[in-house]
Amino acid sequence: MTRLQAVGVMLIALGLVYAVLYAAWLRKQRRHGSAAIATADQAASGSADVVAEGTYISTTTAQSRLERVTVEGLGNRARATLTVRRGDADQLVRIERQGESTVVIPAARLVAARRDRGMAGKWVGANRVVVLQWKAEDGAVYETGFLPRHRADVDRIESALWWHTGEPTATQGEASS
Secondary structure, three states: OOHHHHHHHHHHHHHHHHHHHHHHHHHHHHHOHHHHHHEEOOOOOOOOOEEEEEEEEEEEEOOOOOOEOOHHHOOOOEEEEEEEOOOOHHHOEEEEEOOOOEEEEOOOOEEEEEEEOEEOOEEOOOOOEEEEEEEOOOOOEEEEEEEEOOHHHHHHHHHHHHHHHOOOOOOHHHHHO
16 A cells, blocks of 8 residues: 555545544534523513623533533533523523523523532532523423632522522532432
8 A cells, every 4th residue: 555545545534533523413413402492692681680700611411411512502611691580581590601692591491400519511629500400392401500700609599599499409419418
């Protein structure tokens, strides 16, 4: 085999690998298509009950907390501002991400909220990550993580969401004890 033939075989093999990776990426986007409901470009309305700055971590499936959702950039980490609006059922939780689409979780879709030590893309030592579990139209359950910049904001967010769900939020450590 000549050097030119070897390079040609290697380029064909590399092209096949990229084609398989691209096909897997497209299949993953189709599988998480129902999560696109969370992205919105609507203007904010109503008065804000709780506003916190921090980091949007990612959105994952509830069954596999390491599987990021790829639709509409929901798996991308970004600086963000989280707003909880108790008076607005259509936009209970609104996460405005820098450079990405805004994530909106209506009150009817929110299943639960809890503290955790982290999720795919970001792990911290203490239970400071606010994880919002929500359900899409097709019944698929997703989890969205937000790490507030200030520790006091975790309690404020938790209190506002407790008001909506009516259940005390449990940390991952407390739930397993």
